[in-house]
Structures are given as C-alpha cells and as structure tokens.
Amino acid sequence: xxxxxxTVALHVPVLARVEGEGALHLRIRDGQIEDLHLEIYxxxxxxxxxxxxRSYEExxxxxxxxxxxxxxxxxxxxxxxxxxxSGTDPGPxxxxxxxxxxxxxxxxxxxxxxxxxxxxxxFGYDSAITMAKDYPQIVRxxxxxxxxxxxxxxxxxxxxxxxxxxxxxxxxxxxxxxxATALKVQLEDALQDAQDLVxxxxxxxxxxxxxxxxxxxxxxxxxxPILNGKIASNRxxxxxxxxxEKHIVEHQVAESTALFSLxxxxxxxxxxxxxxxxxxxxxxxxxxxxxxxxxIDWPSGNMxxxxxxxxxxxxxxxxxxxxxxEDYGEPDTASVPVKPPAGVGYGxxxxxxxxxxxxxxxDEDGLIRNARIVPxxxxxxxxxxxxxxxxxxxFGLDKPDKELQLHCEQVIRNFDPCISxxxxxxRLSTERL
Amino acid sequence: xxxxxxxxxxxxxxxxxxxxxxxQLTFLNMGETLLQLADMVELVHFAEAxxxxxxxxxxxxxIEGSVTTEHDLQRIKQxxxxxxxxxxxxxxxxxxxxxxxxxxxDAGEWLSAVYAKPEYIDSLAxxxxxxxxxxxxLEIWGCPPNKDQVLGAIRAWLxxxxxxxxxxxxxxxxxxxxxxxxxxxKGMPCMGPVTQTGCGALCPSFGRGCYSCxxxxxxxxxxxxxxxxxxxGLLPEEITRHFRHISNSAPEFRDAAxxxxxxxxxxxx
Numbered sequence: 001x002x003x004x005x006x007t008v009a010l011h012v013p014v015l016a017r018v019e020g021e022g023a024l025h026l027r028i029r030d031g032q033i034e035d036l037h038l039e040i041y042x043x044x045x046x047x048x049x050x051x052x053x054r055s056y057e058e059x060x061x062x063x064x065x066x067x068x069x070x071x072x073x074x075x076x077x078x079x080x081x082x083x084x085x086s087g088t089d090p091g092p093x094x095x096x097x098x099x100x101x102x103x104x105x106x107x108x109x110x111x112x113x114x115x116x117x118x119x120x121x122x123f124g125y126d127s128a129i130t131m132a133k134d135y136p137q138i139v140r141x142x143x144x145x146x147x148x149x150x151x152x153x154x155x156x157x158x159x160x161x162x163x164x165x166x167x168x169x170x171x172x173x174x175x176x177x178x179x180a181t182a183l184k185v186q187l188e189d190a191l192q193d194a195q196d197l198v199x200x201x202x203x204x205x206x207x208x209x210x211x212x213x214x215x216x217x218x219x220x221x222x223x224x225p226i227l228n229g230k231i232a233s234n235r236x237x238x239x240x241x242x243x244x245e246k247h248i249v250e251h252q253v254a255e256s257t258a259l260f261s262l263x264x265x266x267x268x269x270x271x272x273x274x275x276x277x278x279x280x281x282x283x284x285x286x287x288x289x290x291x292x293x294x295x296i297d298w299p300s301g302n303m304x305x306x307x308x309x310x311x312x313x314x315x316x317x318x319x320x321x322x323x324x325x326e327d328y329g330e331p332d333t334a335s336v337p338v339k340p341p342a343g344v345g346y347g348x349x350x351x352x353x354x355x356x357x358x359x360x361x362x363d364e365d366g367l368i369r370n371a372r373i374v375p376x377x378x379x380x381x382x383x384x385x386x387x388x389x390x391x392x393x394x395f396g397l398d399k400p401d402k403e404l405q406l407h408c409e410q411v412i413r414n415f416d417p418c419i420s421x422x423x424x425x426x427r428l429s430t431e432r433l
Numbered sequence: 434x435x436x437x438x439x440x441x442x443x444x445x446x447x448x449x450x451x452x453x454x455x456x457q458l459t460f461l462n463m464g465e466t467l468l469q470l471a472d473m474v475e476l477v478h479f480a481e482a483x484x485x486x487x488x489x490x491x492x493x494x495x496i497e498g499s500v501t502t503e504h505d506l507q508r509i510k511q512x513x514x515x516x517x518x519x520x521x522x523x524x525x526x527x528x529x530x531x532x533x534x535x536x537x538x539d540a541g542e543w544l545s546a547v548y549a550k551p552e553y554i555d556s557l558a559x560x561x562x563x564x565x566x567x568x569x570x571l572e573i574w575g576c577p578p579n580k581d582q583v584l585g586a587i588r589a590w591l592x593x594x595x596x597x598x599x600x601x602x603x604x605x606x607x608x609x610x611x612x613x614x615x616x617x618x619k620g621m622p623c624m625g626p627v628t629q630t631g632c633g634a635l636c637p638s639f640g641r642g643c644y645s646c647x648x649x650x651x652x653x654x655x656x657x658x659x660x661x662x663x664x665x666g667l668l669p670e671e672i673t674r675h676f677r678h679i680s681n682s683a684p685e686f687r688d689a690a691x692x693x694x695x696x697x698x699x700x701x702x
Contacts, residue, residue, distance in 0.1 A: 045560075047532075049538070050535065055671075061678070065455075068455020071455070108462075116461055116483075127482055128483070132468050144464070150462055161462070161577045164636050165639055
C-alpha cells in the first residue's frame with residue numbers, strides 16, 4: 001500500500017529516443033495512478049486512403065514510405081499479401097533472398113535500438129553520442145553492426161532506406177557471385193561482435209518485472225519466423241493470417257477514443273521478445289546456446305529482456321545469413337511473373353518490432369480498392385500502457401518525478417515503439433486540456 | 434569557419450514534421466561519422482538521438498517532414514525565428530512528400546474514412562513543403578537524401594559557403610555509369626529524363642525504371658516524357674500515376690499530371 005498522498009502530474013511532451021513523436025501523460029492522485037496514457041500526436045498521413053486506385057505493382061515503393069526504419073518489412077508484408085491472392089510461390093531462391101534482406105533490416109534496426117535508443121539510460125547518458133565518449137568500443141561495435149545490417153539490405157535493395165530492389169514476384173536484380181561472397185566475409189567477421197554483444201547486453205542489470213504476458217508471433221515450421229506461416233500464441237491458439245480480423249479485436253476504452261488491439265480480450269505483445277519466447281527451439285544450436293548462456297530463464301515475461309532478445313536476433317540473423325550465402329548461386333531470373341486476380345489478399349511478416357499485417361482488396365485490373373495495415377506498435381500500445389502501470393507500481397510511485405519519468409521512458413523504449421508506423425493507422429485520441 | 438566567427442561550437446537542431454523518419458536516419462546511419470559530426474557541432478535538439486530542446490536557438494537547423502497540421506504551422510514559424518540557417522531535407526520537407534497526394538482528394542472525407550472520430554485529429558486539408566510557409570536557406574531533395582549530400586551541406590555551411598547542387602538529370606548519371614538505358618533498350622517507363630540526380634541512378638542500375646524519388650530536375654520536358662510513355666502503351670491514368678508519386682506536389686509534376694488529365698478529358702475519355 002502506497003502511503004504517499006502527493007499528487008503528481010507528469011507530462012513528457014516529447015519522448016526522446018523513440019522513433020517518431022509521442023508524449024506521455026501520468027497523473028497520480030493520493031498514491032494511485034489516476035490517468036496514464038501514451039499519446040501519439042504525429043499527424044496522420046492517410047496511407048490507407050491514397051493506396052486506393054494505385055496498382056499492386058506500386059506497393060513496394062508506396063508502403064515503404066510508411067517507415068524509414070523498417071521499409072523492408074512493409075514491402076515484404078505487401079508482397080506477401082499480393083502473392084497469397086494470386087497463389088504464387090516465388091521459389092526457394094527468392095524466399096532465401098527475402099530472408100537475407102529481411103535479416104539486414106532486423107540487424108540494422110535492432111542495433112540502432114540497442115545502442116542509440118535503449119542502452120544510454122542504463123549507463124546514465126542522454127544519448128549514444130555522449131555515451132561513446134566513455135564507452136567508445138561498445139558504441140562503435142553497435143554502429144558497425146548497424147552498418148552491416150544496412151550493407152545486407154543494400155546487397156538486394158541498392159540502398160538501406162527505401163530500398164529499390166524488391167518487386168512483387170521477387171527482385172529486380174540478383175546480386176553477383178562476387179558481391180555475395182564479399183558480404184559473406186563481412187558477416188563472418190562480424191559474428192564475434194554479435195556474440196560479444198549478446199554477452200554485454202546480458203550483463204546489464206535490469207529491473208525484475210516478470211509478468212504473465214500474452215504473446216503473438218508468426219510460426220514457420222522448422223524455421224525462426226520472419227516471412228510466412230500462421231499466427232501463434234503462447235495460449236495454445238494459432239490461426240491463419242487471413243483470419244487476423246476474427247481474432248484481433250479493436251476495443252474502445254472508456255473516456256478515450258483510442259482503440260486498442262486485443263486478443264482474447266487481453267492486451268498482447270508482438271516483437272522480438274514474443275518471437276524468441278515462442279520460437280526458441282527453432283534457433284540454430286549455436287544461437288540457442290548463446291541465449292541460454294545469458295542466464296535469462298526463457299521464456300521470459302520481463303519486458304526488460306527485450307534488449308537481450310534483440311541482441312540474440314542480431315546473432316541469429318548473421319548466423320543464418322552466412323548459411324544462406326554459403327549456398328549462393330546466381331539464378332536465371334530473379335523474379336517470377338505475378339498476375340493477381342480480383343479479390344482480397346492477406347499478408348503478414350515479422351517486422352523488427354513484430355507482426356506486421358496487411359490486407360488489400362484488388363479489382364480485376366490489379367488496382368487497390370481498399371487497404372488495411374496493422375503495424376506492430378499499434379498492436380503493442382495496450383500492452384505498453386498495462387506494462388507502465390505494472391512497472392510503476394513495482395518501482396514505487398513515491399519516487400521523485402525525474403526518476404518516475406526516466407523509468408516510464410525506459411519501459412516504453414523496451415517496446416521500441418515506432419510511432420511513425422503507428423500513427424498512420426491508429427485510431428488515436430488527442431486529449432485537449 | 435563558423436566556429437571562429439561564433440567563438441563557440443555551432444549549435445544544431447534536427448526537427449521532425451509529418452514523415453517516415455527516414456531522413457533522420459541519414460544521420461543515425463552515419464556510424465563513426467555521426468560521432469565526428471557531434472564533435473564539430475553541438476547537437477542541441479534531435480529527439481530521436483536523445484537531446485530534446487525544440488525551442489532552443491540554433492545556428493543551423495535541419496527539417497524533415499511536411500506541414501500537415503495547424504500546430505505544424507505554429508512550430509515552423511517558431512523554428513524560423515530560432516534558427517540561423519535552415520535546411521529542408523527530403524521529399525516531404527521540399528515537396529510535401531507522398532502524403533501530399535491528399536492535395537488532390539477530399540482530405541476531410543479521407544480523415545472520416547480512416548478515423549472513427551475525425552474531430553479529434555488536428556489535420557489540414559493539405560500537405561505542404563516548408564518553403565510554402567517560411568524562408569528556407571537550402572533544400573536537399575531525395576527520398577531519402579543521401580549521406581554525402583547532408584554532410585556536404587554541413588561542411589560547406591561550416592566554411593560559410595553553400596554546397597554545390599547537382600542539377601543533372603538521372604540520365605546523365607546513367608551515362609557516366611555506362612548503364613543500359615531501361616527506357617530505350619527495355620521499353621520500361623523511366624522517370625530519369627525529368628528527375629534530378631543525387632541517388633546514383635540506383636533504379637536503372639538495378640534494371641528498373643526510375644520513379645523520381647529525387648524530384649523534378651531543372652529544364653525538364655514532362656510532356657515529351659509523357660509522350661514516350663504513351664508510345665510504350667501506357668494509359669493516361671498510368672502516366673498520371675508516374676508523376677503523382679513521391680514528389681507529386683512539386684509544381685512541375687503537379688502540372689504535368691494536370692495536363693495529362695485535362696488532355697485526356699478533351700479527347701472524350
């Protein structure tokens with residue numbers, strides 16, 4: 001029981017070190033949380049509307065612009081939806097290259113998050129730039145890994161932000177044998193960095209915040225999930241990507257117009273921690289051993305273990321990318337023809353921040369009639385607020401405002417929210433006080 | 434250089450408006466160079482990287498994103514009065530971005546379709562570039578702009594000059610690379626002839642047509658290119674979509690699309 005009776009009105013107008021612009025409101029009265037919400041105030045960009053009337057062939061260029069940090073994820077989910085409508089199997093070469101490119105985005109995004117967004121808090125710095133003065137090797141290692149992820153995206157996409165190599169049916173161009181070999185060498189050289197990173201992250205002391213959390217991720221038979229498969233939960237349920245809207249209900253919360261995604265009437269978690277918890281046994285032996293060596297008791301319900309999950313996924317991405325490139329051969333053609341019929345296509349892939357679900361209705365000319373995109377951050381939003389409540393109570397509401405704010409920000413950053421993604425689709429509320 | 438004129442390190446801000454964050458990544462993806470940059474300038478405001486001081490006075494400000502809300506209008510005026518030199522970078526800040534497609538539609542109807550309670554959303558009917566509202570000292574186009582352009586601009590500014598702006602078309606870059614012309618040799622619609630260079634002709638080098646993510650070049654002939662596209666068998670609405678893409682509201686492309694639509698209407702389609 002908290003005995004402190006002071007009233008705290010904490011308002012953080014600009015959250016630092018998150019992608020996009022968000023704010024946090026917290027009101028404590030008589031030692032109880034009276035109001036707590038994450039406000040997303042980025043202006044809407046109305047993607048779902050301007051996709052209408054565009055051709056399915058334009059999707060990779062258009063949806064990439066939703067997010068500069070995870071454009072590959074948007075391109076992959078969109079392509080996945082169109083190909084599922086046409087029943088296209090692009091074949092093993094294209095599937096392997098998609099994985100490879102997607103690993104690049106995971107490595108880049110996770111390394112950016114760990115080093116530039118999350119870690120500085122744990123060492124008492126306001127940014128990676130100031131942290132680099134005292135921990136130059138750590139920050140530089142992180143930036144090298146981030147650079148490696150970008151190089152992997154460039155191999156197939158020419159540039160790492162809004163890459164241009166992906167098309168429905170495959171790729172515009174296949175890397176040469178020489179390019180593939182050069183990158184394999186780079187990946188092999190980086191493996192030690194990634195393994196060291198896992199050990200370093202595991203050594204960072206984090207609060208103990210274990211909770212029973214509902215998790216969702218894709219499930220790919222025999223593989224760590226990224227491109228395909230059904231959606232599975234830790235509650236023993238799994239369902240097809242096309243049934244997403246039957247299971248995920250957007251729920252309107254009283255005194256707010258924000259709609260939260262709920263599964264079985266519960267907030268749920270998507271992202272690296274959910275993926276790792278659900279799919280640990282599909283990791284290659286070397287990476288699984290590394291995960292066990294962290295000393296974390298997987299599956300973990302502590303969101304503060306997300307940073308470790310990201311580091312492990314970096315290591316996995318590099319390991320599997322090396323495997324893919326060992327077998328690399330230049331194909332006769334880098335894509336297969338796709339002609340989707342009129343109808344509705346569904347696609348989901350695992351973005352760095354979690355499940356990214358798309359639905360497109362196409363007409364007989366291949367033009368989009370309507371589109372719906374549900375990004376990971378809007379799925380996580382209810383979970384973020386629930387976690388903030390739980391974490392703040394455990395932390396102690398009687399702590400000074402500055403410490404409360406820092407703790408809230410750390411909790412939010414655990415989810416690596418991408419507000420640029422969420423804002424274009426979230427039915428958001430802007431409280432005007 | 435600025436440091437000696439100012440007697441201190443120049444203060445720099447990076448502001449964000451309606452955008453995908455991709456331009457800010459130009460900084461965050463710099464790696465070691467970002468650390469060097471932080472030695473040359475004092476990063477006063479760059480929320481995604483850490484420092485938050487949106488109202489601070491700075492010597493140079495980079496702006497990502499377009500103006501889409503009433504609040505944006507207030508912010509941008511404040512930033513102008515707080516900043517010595519302003520660089521608008523990226524397609525959103527220089528041309529309104531892809532979200533400027535709302536400029537051709539009924540944005541109110543769009544809001545109602547996407548949001549259950551549109552009255553809660555602070556949104557203007559249009560998405561507009563920074564130069565529509567304030568004086569901009571330098572524009573760097575591109576979706577996203579590349580690192581060399583951004584660093585080149587900072588270096589030049591530090592030495593009190595303006596960077597050289599490449600005004601070539603993508604075609605010239607293809608020639609320099611000796612890349613095969615995808616428009617002529619493969620019959621692919623390519624926006625290269627009307628697009629400013631800077632990307633390194635990435636799309637043609639990957640065997641596909643340019644989609645003009647760097648925006649219109651100088652001295653361009655959009656009507657001639659539209660004629661080429663028609664010759665390839667593209668329908669007027671398909672040609673229109675090529676101009677109404679990343680830089681849809683750049684005047685040259687906005688007018689090109691309008692011309693195609695009005696010509697098509699005159700022909701009784």
